[in-house]
Structures are given as C-alpha cells and as structure tokens.
Amino acid sequence: MNTITLVKKAKDGDKDALVELIMAQKKDYYKLAFIYMKNKEDALDAMEDMIVILYENIHRLKDEGAFYRWSKTILSNCCKRLLRDKKRVVPLAEIKEDASEVGYGQKDNQIMLDQYLSSLSDKHQEIIKLRYILDLDYQSISDLLKIPLGTVKSRIYTALAHLKKNFGGDRYE
Amino acid sequence: MSEIEQMLNNRKQELDQIEVPEEMEARLSDALTKRADKKINRSWKKLIAVACLTVLLAGYNFDALAFYGKKLIGYDQVLNGTLKQLNELGKGQLIGKTHTFKNGTSVILDGVMLDDNQLLAFYTAKDPKGKVDDIGLRVSLKGFLKEYFMSGHGVMNDEKTEIKWVASFEPPLFLEKTFDLQMVLNEGNKSETGQITFKLDRSKAMGYTLKQSLNKTIEIDGSSIHFDTISASPTSTAVNGSIQNIVELAKDQLTGERIRPGALKLRLIANGKEVASQSGGMSTDLKGITFHQEFDALPSDLTSLNIKLESFAADHDINQEINLQKTLHDLEVDIEGQSIVINKLHESNGDTYITITTKDTTVLKRVHLIMDQNRVDLEETINNSYNKLVNDGVMHTRTLHFKGTGETYRLDLERMTYKKVYNKTINITLK
Numbered sequence: 001m002n003t004i005t006l007v008k009k010a011k012d013g014d015k016d017a018l019v020e021l022i023m024a025q026k027k028d029y030y031k032l033a034f035i036y037m038k039n040k041e042d043a044l045d046a047m048e049d050m051i052v053i054l055y056e057n058i059h060r061l062k063d064e065g066a067f068y069r070w071s072k073t074i075l076s077n078c079c080k081r082l083l084r085d086k087k088r089v090v091p092l093a094e095i096k097e098d099a100s101e102v103g104y105g106q107k108d109n110q111i112m113l114d115q116y117l118s119s120l121s122d123k124h125q126e127i128i129k130l131r132y133i134l135d136l137d138y139q140s141i142s143d144l145l146k147i148p149l150g151t152v153k154s155r156i157y158t159a160l161a162h163l164k165k166n167f168g169g170d171r172y173e
Numbered sequence: 174m175s176e177i178e179q180m181l182n183n184r185k186q187e188l189d190q191i192e193v194p195e196e197m198e199a200r201l202s203d204a205l206t207k208r209a210d211k212k213i214n215r216s217w218k219k220l221i222a223v224a225c226l227t228v229l230l231a232g233y234n235f236d237a238l239a240f241y242g243k244k245l246i247g248y249d250q251v252l253n254g255t256l257k258q259l260n261e262l263g264k265g266q267l268i269g270k271t272h273t274f275k276n277g278t279s280v281i282l283d284g285v286m287l288d289d290n291q292l293l294a295f296y297t298a299k300d301p302k303g304k305v306d307d308i309g310l311r312v313s314l315k316g317f318l319k320e321y322f323m324s325g326h327g328v329m330n331d332e333k334t335e336i337k338w339v340a341s342f343e344p345p346l347f348l349e350k351t352f353d354l355q356m357v358l359n360e361g362n363k364s365e366t367g368q369i370t371f372k373l374d375r376s377k378a379m380g381y382t383l384k385q386s387l388n389k390t391i392e393i394d395g396s397s398i399h400f401d402t403i404s405a406s407p408t409s410t411a412v413n414g415s416i417q418n419i420v421e422l423a424k425d426q427l428t429g430e431r432i433r434p435g436a437l438k439l440r441l442i443a444n445g446k447e448v449a450s451q452s453g454g455m456s457t458d459l460k461g462i463t464f465h466q467e468f469d470a471l472p473s474d475l476t477s478l479n480i481k482l483e484s485f486a487a488d489h490d491i492n493q494e495i496n497l498q499k500t501l502h503d504l505e506v507d508i509e510g511q512s513i514v515i516n517k518l519h520e521s522n523g524d525t526y527i528t529i530t531t532k533d534t535t536v537l538k539r540v541h542l543i544m545d546q547n548r549v550d551l552e553e554t555i556n557n558s559y560n561k562l563v564n565d566g567v568m569h570t571r572t573l574h575f576k577g578t579g580e581t582y583r584l585d586l587e588r589m590t591y592k593k594v595y596n597k598t599i600n601i602t603l604k
Contacts, residue, residue, distance in 0.1 A: 015205045023198055030193045040194055047197065048204035055205055113180040132181040133188055163177055 007064040010055075018055055022047070025068060032072060032144075035129045036079035049078040069143045076144055080126075119166050124159035131156055248283070248295055251328045251337045253449075255470040256293070259286065259379075259407055265293075266377045272367040274358050277301050278308055282354050282369045288379040288406035290467070292321070292342045294354065299335045306333055309359035314342050315368075316349035324452060341452075349373070379407040383471060387414075389599045391482050394509060395432055395489065396421070398482060403601060409451060410441060410468040412480060418461040425490075434462055435486035435590055441468045442479040442598075478601040486534060486592035494543070497527070497582040511535050511591045516570070518582065524552075525575045527584065532591070533559060533569040539587035544579025552576050565594075 003024075009017035022029060029050075033043035053074050061070055117125045130136050130144065138156075142149045252260060259265065265286035273279040279299045286293040292314070300308055306329055314321040325340035345352070353368040383405035391398045400414040416434055417425070425431045434455055441448040453466035471478070495506055497518055504515040513535070516528040525542060540551045556572040 015202070018205065019198060019201050022201060026193045026197060027191075030197065031188050031191060034188065034191060044194060044197060044200050048200055048208070051201045051204055052208045113177070113184060116177055116180070128181070132178070133185045135185055 003067060004064045007058070007061070007067045011058050011061070011064075015055065018051065018058070021067065022051060022054075022071070028068075029072070029075060031134055032075055033079055035133055036076065036083065036126075042082065043079075046075060046079045046082050049082065050075040053078065073144050073146060116163060116166070120159055120162055124155065124162060127152065127155045128159050128163070248337055248339070251295075251326070251339050253469065256286075256339070256408060264377070264379060264407065265295075266374045268369075268371045270369045270371060272356065272369050274356075274365050274367055276358075276360060276365075278310070278358060280310070280312075280354075280356055280367070280369065282371065285371070285373065286379070286408060287344065287373065287375070287377065288408050289344060289381040289384065290404055290406040290409045290411050292344055292373075293408060294323070294338075294340045294342065296338050296340065296354070297335050298327075298338065301334060303333045305329060305336050311357045311359070312338075312340060313355045314340075314345075315353045315355050316345050317351065318346055318349060320355075321345060345373070350375070381406045382473075383410075383475070383603075385601075385604055387412075387480075387599070387601060389480075391595065391597050391599065393485050393595065394487075394593060395425075395430065396487075398437070398485065400480060400599065403478075403480075405471045407470055410448065410471050411465055412439065412441065412468070413465045414463070415460070416455075416462040416464065419459060420461075422457070422461050429490050429492060431490050433457075433488035434464070435488060436592065437464055437466070437485050438483040439466050440481040440483055441466075442477075442481060443471050444474070444476050446472075475603060478603060479598050480601065481598045482595045484592050484594045484596075486590060488538065488588055488590040491586055491589050493586045495584040495586070497584055499582070508586070508589060509591070510593070511589065513537075515584070520578045523578060525578050525582070526572050527575070528556070528570065528572045530568055530570040533567040534590075534592035535569075536590040537586055537588075538590060540573060541585040541587075542573075542575040543583040543585055544575075544577060545581055547577070547579065548585070549575045549577060 003021065006017045006021050010021060029047060030043060033046045033050075034040075037043040037046055050071065054071055061067060117128060120128065126145075127141065130141050131138075136144070138149055138152050141147075141152045145152070147155075248256075248260065265284050267284045268282045269284070271279055271281045277300070281297045281299070283295045283297060285295070294314065296312070298305055298308065298310055312323055314323065321342040323340040323342055325338055327336040327338035329336045351370065351372050353370050356367045356369075358365045358367070381404055383403065386402050387400040389400045391400075396417055398414060398416055400412065402413045404411045404413070416437075417432075422431075434457075437453070437455065439450075439453075441450070448468040448471065451467045451469060453464065455462065455464040489509060491508055493508055495504075495515070497504070497515065499518055499520075501515060501518055503517075506513045506515065511531065514530040516530055518525065518527050520526070525544070527542070529537075531537075542549045542551075552574045554571050555574055556570075558570045560568045560570070562568060
C-alpha cells in the first residue's frame, strides 16, 4: 500500500496504518532519535511520544505526501523535549573520568568526539550530528528543523568554525 | 580538523549499522493503544462539553433557528398551494413531539401555523400494524380557557401505516399560550387518552393581509343576506355575514314565515379569478342566522375583489292549501315563485296517490292531505324520476302516497325548501 493511502487511513483513525507508515522507514526514525538520545531506550521513548502526537494531529496534515517530513520534525522536537524535560543532557566533560576507565580504542574515539561536540551549543551539536552523522542534506535539515536553508548553511559553518577553533589548530593541520 | 571529520564519519558508519530494536513496532502500537486512547478520551470529554454547550445555545435559540431554517417535511401531498408555499418559506412553528399509545399507535405533532383566521396543526397518525385507516382517533385542541374542535383533512400512505393531517382550528383566544393536543383513541370498547403539550409562539403568527368590513346587503326572497366582514390571512380568506339578526328571526318566527337557510353558494373572485372555496358553515343562535365561508388565501398582488352570491337555498314556511279535483291534470301552482305541477291524482286499493313535478332543488316538507276534513300524513314518496332539462336544471317527478280515500281533497303544504339562483355580485373596494 502506498504512503498516501496509508496516511489517509491513518487520518481516519487507523492505528495500524500509522504504525505501518513509521515501520516503513523505521531505520531513519530510529537513527534520528538515536543521535539525539544516544541510547536505545530513550530513542524508543521519543518515538512513542512521537507516534501519539502523530495520531492526534494527523487530521491537520493537509498534504499527505508531506507525512515523513512532518513526522520527523515532530520526532526531533520530541527528542529535544525529552532531553530538556528529563534534564538528561549531561555534559560529557563531567563523565570524562568514567569514560577513561572503559579503556581505549573505539570507545575512546567516541568519547573524544562527544567531548568535542559537547563544547558546542545544543543547536550546533544538533546540526553537526544531522549533517555529518545522519548524513542529511541541507534541504532535509531545513525541513526537519523548520529553519531556512540559509540558516542551515550558516549554522553548519559556524559550528565547524567552533570545532576548528577549539580542537583543530595547528596540531592536526 | 580531519580527525574530527574522521570521528564523525566513523560515527556515521556506526549509526548506519545500528540495528533497529525488534520491539519497536510493539512499543509504538502499545503507545498508541494506551496513551492515544487515553488522550482521545480526554478529547471526547471536550467534545461532549462542546456538544452540551451547542445544545444549550442552540436550544435556547431553537425557535429562531427553526424560524429561519426549517419547514415541515412530508406534507407535500396534504398541503394546498398556499400552505405549501408558506411551508417552503419556513413559516410556522415546528413542534416535533410524539405521543405513543399502548397499542403502538402514535401521533406526532409536527408543527403549527397561526394567523388571524385559523390555527393549523400538522400531525401524523401512525399505526405500525398498517391499519391506520381503521383507528378511532379523535383530536381536539385544549387551551387554558377553551377547547377548540378540529376540521381538516389527511392523506394516507400506500402501506396504510400513517396519515398526515392538516387540522384547522379557529384562532385561539389571545391570552391562550399553552395548548394540549388532546387525543382519544377508541379501540373496541376501550378508549385511551393522550396529549401533547406545546407552547404557541405568537411571534410566528402571520396576522392578516386584508381585513375590512363589507357592510353590503343582497335582497333575497323574504329576507336579505348581509355581508359583514372579509378577513384574509396568509393561509385563508374568510367571509362572514348574517342572514337575519335575532329581531328579524323572532318576528318571522312569530308570524310563521320563518326561513331556515340551507345551502348558501358564494364565490370569491380575486383579480378576475375564482379563489377556491375551502369550507363554510351557518349557524342559528342568539346572534341570529350567521354564516361564514372560507376560501384559499388571496393573491399577493390584489387589484380587485368580488363576492358573488350564486344561489341560496332555504326552507320557507309557506302554509298553503291547494284544492285538488279528482280529475285534475297537470295543475300548475306557483308558490313563492316556484312552480309545482300536480300531474294527476288517483285512487288505488283504497289509498290515494298524487304525482307531482318540481325542480329537483325544490322539496316539499310537512305535506298532508286533507280528505273530507281528515288530515292524513304522507305515507311515502315513490316512483322518483328525474328529467334533465335542456336549459338549466333537473325536474323531479314523484308520487306521494297517502292512506285512505275521500270525496274532497286539499293538499296542505307547511314548508318548502327551494334553491334560488341569484348571481348577484358585490364589489369590494380595496382600502
């Protein structure tokens, strides 16, 4: 069944159709939730929040073709709300010592990255993750975050400039 | 910088390989079932609250809403042109109340329409057993001060499960506001009563379109017909008048020259076209002899209005005796301008038979035959035959049978009913 038909059914209150829509792109949703939430449980929590909001508001969606764009924006907002509400945005700088005990290797690299990113503001972290980890193009980011394309570009530029300033430097060039 | 890019790239590859948890679908479904339903419930409550509010607001203004938007449904067959138009315009007050009797018969009062001439009630009698033409239902309208009796007509559907009625009542007294539609259902020897109470909304009354006194008189045999008023409302037109006031009536009673009105045939002509007659009536009481005649509503672009008295039939006191010879043949007698032909008189088997011919609208009443001072009652009227004349009218020949015979005969006629054609028109000056 195509997306449009499923969206129409979901608009009529068909819950299975809504689940089917999400499951058709389950990896995209999960990845998006994961880069915000950083763990499986929280990512799934965010998705639960999302699907409830989708169910209650889908009748307002006029363009059925825009379902995926619309629902992913809602997912990213759900993630951000969860992070904010639960105050689980723990600056990585504070758990540096824990991390070091895990040992070196790949984990180490991840922590290094998180450490670099945590030096950025929330919105700059977000945009770097969306662009470079999730590999979204500018337009998709613009749609997801509901910000103009120009803002996406300038925000990425600024974020990269910060990273460069803080961690780049002569050591690596 | 390249180190960070490398890290980001690594992270991307990690993420690309991430496994979507198997429980994802179940968790999404569960979330929808548990949480969405709960939320929907909450929004249901909201809906109910909104509905209540709507009902409150709409209910409060229901009359107004009904006035602007509603009309009676299903009465097309029953309504005449005028009422249909008024219904289309949403005139009238919707009631929509039902009373169901124990046997399943129900009456729905759909609506009422009020103007200066009448109160119309539109109701539906329903019998699920398909014998609606068989139910003994009597309907009247009871106000606080007075009970009003209905006249009206209805149309039954083919399945015989319902009749749509248009009942007409005289306009209720001004003070009356709450009415009960009283219903009595007779079934076998049991009867059951029911009622539907409704408040009459006089703001919807349609008043009148023309109301004026006429004060015109047409002379007729031995009396006169006086036209008092004409009152036209959106639903009908009523002409009221009198034939004799109480003084004239008493005088005639004393002198033995009373007339008892029979049929009064009036026509109402508006803009040169006849307005359909609907009903009429006559009564003799302390006000004398009065009559009223109802017609359909007048056209809105009224330019001329006439009332035509076509004919008037009445029962007159005549008290005449006619001497009859045994050998008579076609003896013509003129009484009050009416010709009575006595064709023949013959005796047979000890009884007397008199054959007479009159117009079919002329009827002799209280006929006696005086045989040698004996007053003999009419036994019977036999051998009726009717002959249609080339010009107007039908001649009625019949034989009167009296018991016994005698030497001399006198026919004693106390009363006679006859119809007289007048074709007189009165013009109504439109004010």
